[in-house]
Amino acid sequence: MEKIEKITQIAKKRGFVFPSSEIYGGLSGTYDFGPIGFLLKKKIIDFWREFFIKSEDNIFEIETSLIMPEKVFEASGHLKGFIDPITKCKKCKNVFRADHLIEDSTKMFVEGMGPEELTKIIREKNIRCPKCGGELEDVKVFNLMFQMNVGALGDTKGYLRPETAQGIFVNFKNVLVSTRAKLPFGIAQIGKSFRNEISPRQWLIRLREFTQAEIEFFINPEEKKFEKLKDYENVKIRILSREAQKEGKPEEEMSVREALEKVIIPSEYMAYFIAKEQLFYESLGIPKEAIRFRHMLQEETPHYSKGNVDMEILFDFGWKEVVGNAYRSDYDLKKHVEYSKEDLSYVFEDGKKIIPHVIEPSFGIERTIYAVLLYSFIEDKERGWDWFKFVPKIAPISVAVFPLLNKEEMINKSLEIFKNLRKEFDVIFDKSGSIGKRYARADEIGIPYCITVDYQTLEDESVTIRDRNTTKQERVKIEELSTKLKNLLNL
Secondary structure (H helix, E strand, C coil): CCHHHHHHHHHHHCCCEEECCHHHCCCCCCEEECHHHHHHHHHHHHHHHHHHHCCCCCEEECCCCCEEEHHHHHHHCHHHHCEEEEEEECCCCCEEEHHHHHHHHHCCCCCCCCHHHHHHHHHHCCCCCCCCCCCECCCEEEECCCEEEECCCCCEEEEECCCCHHHHHCCHHHHHHHHCCCCCEEEEEEEEEECCCCCCECCCCECCEEEEEEEEEEECCCCCCCHHHHHCCCCEEEEECHHHHHHCCCCEEEEHHHHHHCCCCCCHHHHHHHHHHHHHHHHCCCCHHHEEEEECCCCCCCCCCCCEEEEEEEECCEEEEEEEEEEEECHHHHHHHHHHCCCCCEECCCCCEECCEEEEEEEEHHHHHHHHHHHHEECCCCCCCCEECCCHHHCCCCEEEEECCCCHHHHHHHHHHHHHHCCCCCEEECCCCCHHHHHHHHHHCCCCEEEEECHHHHHHCEEEEEECCCCCEEEEEHHHHHHHHHHHHCC
8 A cells, every 4th residue: 555545544534634525425625624633734834823923023914805806806817817727528528637637648847838739739649538538629728716606696706715815915005004014024824715626636735725824025126135034044955946947957955045146046035935944844844855946937937926936845746836935026016006096005214105026935734734744654564553753843632641551540640630731732531442552543643742640650640751753651750741741842
């Protein structure tokens, strides 16, 4: 069995991730998070907030509506430009995303190509329907947004947002007035986005409903230097340049400062976020060699962008974007000024007005979870069971409390410890089965530490703490337990 198959099986069995609406056959591209998965997702998001938001004094969080009027997406360009290429089988009528079909069949990189170019490749390479082998139609474009008719009469057209960014842009003036923020400053949002994917696939990778964590960082384009970068400019990253992609060469390791000097990263502000992304994902347990930053090719880059650099992770199926870094210039705010007729400029103390430029790091939370599960999973024949080696900070459950035996005194003492610890930690209590089976169950959901109440506990008020990674045990007084756990969990 493939590693990812084992992971998805455990994920369902132990309450990480369930297929959505499974009792009715499910809905492709949608998943539900169970009790353990919810905690894992929450802790990753909390860590993201701590790392990117709470550590800054100039980034403000907001939460905006999932439903937005059509005019927003007319202004942003989504109505015309938020499209994917599709092709339909003439025989079985199944619809496929054309660029993915070509990439799967030929391993060619065709992202960003137009319908005519994709149709030509399908004909030249004789690519057929993967379901029935039938001939494919010419490639067309398909808008990915979910349309809604709002109101009792359904006479107002709206859409489920395809990204969290537009909610930030339309609230730029509100946030600016309410916070009195000074450039540079950021507005962040964590929330759901929706895209009517043609062919959702690869588990948590390509979804119709997903969670984004985005920052729109507003800057004065005349201010090229960013003071905060000096603390991160020597962070080493693996870069796949445009030249390397065209010549089929591998990534090259360099500091973010070197990447700036080579004009791979277009601004010091983006370099700052890229360095922090590298450190953040390493802190989640992703190996350095499984992280790279790919400079998007010119033909992939939106016309208004001054440069896009994707952070990609090496998954079981290949490299995939997890964070998109874009220098969006002043495109979005200018478009909303044009369509709304509102003044969205920033006014300096001397009265000078500008439309700020925007640096955007956009994180896919479900893709991050997939990566964490993949690189935390340990196939352990020696131990006799497979388990997750989560970094303690994001482990869904931090501590398990077990009585050694099913004896009343041990159970009562264990429950007493459990009730005290749950005030500070995510804790479970388990008295079912042998102690070995309970350790196995705890390992399987990545619990870093297991506390066992035994005969000695009843004599001297001490317990054992078992380390998940080493299986070694240490004896600790109950009165010192909370402090000891905080140190072990790095809280």
